[in-house]
Amino acid sequence: MDTQRQLQLNRITKLTTKSHCLESRSHSHTASSELQILTRFIINMARALLFDMAARWWSEKTVAVVTGSNKGLGQAIARELARNGVTVVSTARDTARGLAAVDSAVKEEPQLKEFLHFHQLDVTADQSVAELASYLQDTFGGVDILINNAAMQKFQSEVYEDAVDTIETNYFGTTRVTEKLLPLLRASPFGARIVMVSSQVGQMENFEQNEYLKAKIQEALEYKDEKIVDAIARKYLEDVKAGREKEENWAKNLFQYRESKVFMNIYTRVLAAQLASRPEGHKIYVNAICPGAMKTDLLSSFKDKVGAAKAEELSATVRWTPIEKSATAVTSLALLPVNECLHGKFLARDLEDRPW
Numbered sequence: 001m002d003t004q005r006q007l008q009l010n011r012i013t014k015l016t017t018k019s020h021c022l023e024s025r026s027h028s029h030t031a032s033s034e035l036q037i038l039t040r041f042i043i044n045m046a047r048a049l050l051f052d053m054a055a056r057w058w059s060e061k062t063v064a065v066v067t068g069s070n071k072g073l074g075q076a077i078a079r080e081l082a083r084n085g086v087t088v089v090s091t092a093r094d095t096a097r098g099l100a101a102v103d104s105a106v107k108e109e110p111q112l113k114e115f116l117h118f119h120q121l122d123v124t125a126d127q128s129v130a131e132l133a134s135y136l137q138d139t140f141g142g143v144d145i146l147i148n149n150a151a152m153q154k155f156q157s158e159v160y161e162d163a164v165d166t167i168e169t170n171y172f173g174t175t176r177v178t179e180k181l182l183p184l185l186r187a188s189p190f191g192a193r194i195v196m197v198s199s200q201v202g203q204m205e206n207f208e209q210n211e212y213l214k215a216k217i218q219e220a221l222e223y224k225d226e227k228i229v230d231a232i233a234r235k236y237l238e239d240v241k242a243g244r245e246k247e248e249n250w251a252k253n254l255f256q257y258r259e260s261k262v263f264m265n266i267y268t269r270v271l272a273a274q275l276a277s278r279p280e281g282h283k284i285y286v287n288a289i290c291p292g293a294m295k296t297d298l299l300s301s302f303k304d305k306v307g308a309a310k311a312e313e314l315s316a317t318v319r320w321t322p323i324e325k326s327a328t329a330v331t332s333l334a335l336l337p338v339n340e341c342l343h344g345k346f347l348a349r350d351l352e353d354r355p356w
């Protein structure tokens, strides 16, 4: 039983003892009405605990991997999953920074120590992804939850190298990790879960003029073929290399980040279609979520591009979401009760549907 639940149970026990004391004095009017209120309170608490436990399909044997969890949203998701009593493999491309993030979490919340593990992962490197897969297999015999969170964004220039970096990390990085870990996702009556941390900037409404993209999405969904999505991403990079991105109707701003997220969304839909027919006991639920705008390092190069004063001015117009709140949303999606599981959806942070 995790710490929070244990505390709740301890509280119920204490209140029950208090109610026994009141019972022995229940001949007095005050004690009797106090007892009634207390009894109702205890029943409600116990009911909440019971319902909570019924919805709680996971245990410390449930293993989650979070990519890019040395800082920002990823770090907060890793902590939130651990707080819920899930065994978490936090990952980072830089081992020292990754371990420091785990250490600081454990320093602040020592009860997380037994739940937080670490393994190096650079999503752009086949070898690194393969080593993570071996570690998961050897240490835990598989994995139950994959949170694809790692990403980068550059505001500095529109050069081809930036496009390659962004698409390699945000899109091919996500598919590389997912395809490698798919065979490791464990069969269970609760279903394994994949969460793609995406963004509303990747919604198709931002690509209305791009007839090629629209046609290719239909083709990818019809054939349930992720290689078609890879080909779209490669065609985009060729267009950038040839300086054709404007005439080919790729996004007009946010440079390559927007494209990386639209490709991630299309991949999510294709993967969801591929996995939809899996039988009970072997289900894998996959969804994408936009966590909302958060003040993280992802946006740091924006300040470098427009200057601190302009960045401050624009920041005042944004409805920022606290990182913790976004992390709770992603965690809730990953831990949805079995009878409420979603599949093939793009969600806002309140877990409401968003159009792809």
Ligand SMILES: NC(=O)c1ccc[n+]([C@@H]2O[C@H](COP(=O)([O-])OP(=O)(O)OC[C@H]3O[C@@H](n4cnc5c(N)ncnc54)[C@H](OP(=O)(O)O)[C@@H]3O)[C@@H](O)[C@H]2O)c1
Residues within 6 Å of the ligand: 067, 068, 069, 070, 071, 072, 073, 074, 092, 093, 094, 121, 122, 123, 124, 148, 149, 150, 151, 152, 169, 173, 197, 198, 199, 200, 290, 291, 292, 293, 294, 295, 296, 297, 298, 299
């Ligand atoms: N911030 C927002 O407003 C916002 C809005 C919508 C969606 N999102 C999404 O939320 C997710 C988390 O972003 P964030 O805001 O928390 O950004 P962040 O603070 O910059 O964190 C990004 C994480 O990804 C890691 N990463 C980058 N390249 C990697 C690679 N090749 N291999 C492994 N890890 C790598 C970073 O590691 P390093 O420290 O080594 O760079 C870092 O841990 C992203 O998917 C982002 O697109 C963010």
